[in-house]
Amino acid sequence: MADLTPTPSDVPAVVLDNVSKSFGDHTVLDGVSLTIERGSIAVMLGPSGTGKSVLLRCLVGLLQPDQGRVLVFGEDVAALDEKRAADRKRLFAVRRRFGMLFQDGALFDDMTVFDNVAFPMRLHTDLSEQAIHEKVSDRLARVGVAHAEQKFPSELSGGMRKRVAFARAIAIDPDIVLCDEPSSGLDPVMSATLDELILELHRTLGMTFIIISHDTAEARKVADTIGMLANGKLVTFGPAERVFAENHPALEQFFTRATVGPIKVV
Amino acid sequence: MDKLLRSLHTLGALVMFAGQVARSAFTPPVYLGETLRMMNVLAKRCVIPVSLAVAPVGAVISLQGISIFKLFGAERMLSSFLGTAIFREYSPALASVMVAAQAGSSIAARIGTMKVRGQIDALAVMSVDPVRFVVVPGVLACVIVAPLLSVLTNLLGVFSGWVFAVPIGGVDHGAFMEHLTAQITPADLWIGLGKCSLFGLGVGLIAGYLGLNVGKGAADVGKAANDTVVSTIVLILLVDYAVSMALLGAGL
Numbered sequence: 001m002a003d004l005t006p007t008p009s010d011v012p013a014v015v016l017d018n019v020s021k022s023f024g025d026h027t028v029l030d031g032v033s034l035t036i037e038r039g040s041i042a043v044m045l046g047p048s049g050t051g052k053s054v055l056l057r058c059l060v061g062l063l064q065p066d067q068g069r070v071l072v073f074g075e076d077v078a079a080l081d082e083k084r085a086a087d088r089k090r091l092f093a094v095r096r097r098f099g100m101l102f103q104d105g106a107l108f109d110d111m112t113v114f115d116n117v118a119f120p121m122r123l124h125t126d127l128s129e130q131a132i133h134e135k136v137s138d139r140l141a142r143v144g145v146a147h148a149e150q151k152f153p154s155e156l157s158g159g160m161r162k163r164v165a166f167a168r169a170i171a172i173d174p175d176i177v178l179c180d181e182p183s184s185g186l187d188p189v190m191s192a193t194l195d196e197l198i199l200e201l202h203r204t205l206g207m208t209f210i211i212i213s214h215d216t217a218e219a220r221k222v223a224d225t226i227g228m229l230a231n232g233k234l235v236t237f238g239p240a241e242r243v244f245a246e247n248h249p250a251l252e253q254f255f256t257r258a259t260v261g262p263i264k265v266v
Numbered sequence: 267m268d269k270l271l272r273s274l275h276t277l278g279a280l281v282m283f284a285g286q287v288a289r290s291a292f293t294p295p296v297y298l299g300e301t302l303r304m305m306n307v308l309a310k311r312c313v314i315p316v317s318l319a320v321a322p323v324g325a326v327i328s329l330q331g332i333s334i335f336k337l338f339g340a341e342r343m344l345s346s347f348l349g350t351a352i353f354r355e356y357s358p359a360l361a362s363v364m365v366a367a368q369a370g371s372s373i374a375a376r377i378g379t380m381k382v383r384g385q386i387d388a389l390a391v392m393s394v395d396p397v398r399f400v401v402v403p404g405v406l407a408c409v410i411v412a413p414l415l416s417v418l419t420n421l422l423g424v425f426s427g428w429v430f431a432v433p434i435g436g437v438d439h440g441a442f443m444e445h446l447t448a449q450i451t452p453a454d455l456w457i458g459l460g461k462c463s464l465f466g467l468g469v470g471l472i473a474g475y476l477g478l479n480v481g482k483g484a485a486d487v488g489k490a491a492n493d494t495v496v497s498t499i500v501l502i503l504l505v506d507y508a509v510s511m512a513l514l515g516a517g518l
């Protein structure tokens with residue numbers, strides 16, 4: 001993106017340094033530290049309700065951690081307060097490098113599918129309406145919702161909404177794409193198609209992906225970095241081959257779908 | 267005591283919010299397209315209810331007025347009373363109350379829904395300041411649409427008054443027009459329009475504030491819309507009274 005100062009290429013995309021976050025007396029993240037390199041595809045696994053979505057929200061400054069640093073291309077997002085004008089400007093500059101697929105889509109109800117995907121392009125690029133049209137149609141075709149361009153979000157199925165939200169997240173070719181469960185609610189074929197699109201965007205445009213998933217097949221297919229969050233802690237995190245080889249009990253439980261193991265349903 | 271503190275706190279937050287809205291409205295980026303869209307939506311929502319509300323008022327003023335003015339043999343003067351009442355008081359108040367009821371509730375509900383469904387967060391992540399993108403257009407639309415509606419209610423109110431005074435009440439048309447134009451000054455018109463903009467500003471600000479600070483679910487969205495309508499109508503009637511007293515005192 002043009003208006004941003006280039007960051008030295010050795011600065012990681014994302015660094016979390018001892019990040020903690022509680023709601024009341026409920027500690028959701030408890031001293032999480034991790035580094036996600038540029039151009040990697042990190043898949044975060046973890047049981048429902050452990051704070052995966054909270055982690056993503058901390059990355060874009062929608063939530064402020066109680067403690068710790070959240071470095072995005074070297075800028076500490078956790079230290080920026082959206083309510084202060086000067087901070088907001090810097091926060092917005094960082095956010096422009098993100099595309100985000102929210103867990104429940106968060107499409108704009110009063111805009112058509114087309115306008116939803118065109119929205120970030122119209123705001124943040126100089127593309128002509130013609131160019132936007134081509135790009136939106138292309139993106140929608142790739143996620144298989146080209147036929148629904150003129151529909152409103154309320155007229156789509158859950159899986160379609162998810163795919164439109166993915167198309168919106170990648171609309172302006174962001175540096176980092178955050179995907180909160182992109183494949184939940186999709187059929188296996190569609191979900192594999194989406195995985196391939198992620199791999200292609202990663203290959204051709206060098207986008208960094210941070211993907212939250214419950215889908216272990218997806219993790220095996222796309223991840224070069226794998227992490228697992230449980231009970232507020234990062235139980236394992238690192239290059240996919242290593243993590244798979246070391247086979248942490250919680251991860252194994254996830255992959256084998258066992259009900260007995262370190263992950264407890266209380 | 268606790269309640270008083272809480273009200274003071276809300277008031278303070280509202281004032282801060284108004285400051286933020288003002289700064290956002292006068293510095294780029296201003297989302298003009300959104301503002302025009304909101305104006306269109308609000309005008310369409312308000313025009314019929316506001317017309318239905320003001321027409322009977324003009325009629326009633328004429329009907330009641332004639333019977334009283336007749337006692338003094340002064341029915342020819344009826345239109346001067348009608349004009350002042352409509353232009354200065356009824357038209358601005360009714361237009362504003364309708365803007366509060368229709369526009370205020372729809373703005374608060376829309377913003378509240380966007381908030382509880384994560385769309386406000388989505389805007390923020392796309393580096394769009396929600397105050398600029400959803401609140402400012404709503405406030406500007408209210409400030410502009412309310413006086414435009416009052417122009418309409420001025421005409422309609424006087425027209426319905428005319429219907430009940432001239433063809434039905436038998437007042438002479440020439441006298442009606444003469445006293446109407448003699449009595450209504452540009453000041454009446456401007457004061458009415460100014461009051462509408464002021465009330466529109468209040469409606470837009472309160473709707474935006476309550477919408478953005480909505481609770482967690484669908485019921486809270488309904489509450490935000492409802493609170494907006496009730497608080498702005500009370501506020502409009504109170505401020506209207508205060509403004510009228512002040513202007514009368516100042517001899518305007």
Ligand SMILES: Nc1ncnc2c1ncn2[C@@H]1O[C@H](COP(=O)(O)OP(=O)(O)OP(=O)(O)O)[C@@H](O)[C@H]1O
Nearest residue numbers: 023026028046047048049050051052053054055103
């Ligand atoms: N704004 C909030 N206020 C209070 N508690 C919250 C808030 N957001 C999240 N939580 C709590 O934090 C915990 C983690 O939530 P989160 O949404 O991150 O889970 P998750 O790991 O994404 O789960 P899932 O896989 O089901 O999406 C939950 O217990 C939730 O109740």
Ligand SMILES: [Mg+2]
Nearest residue numbers: 052053103180
């Ligand atoms: Mg989640």
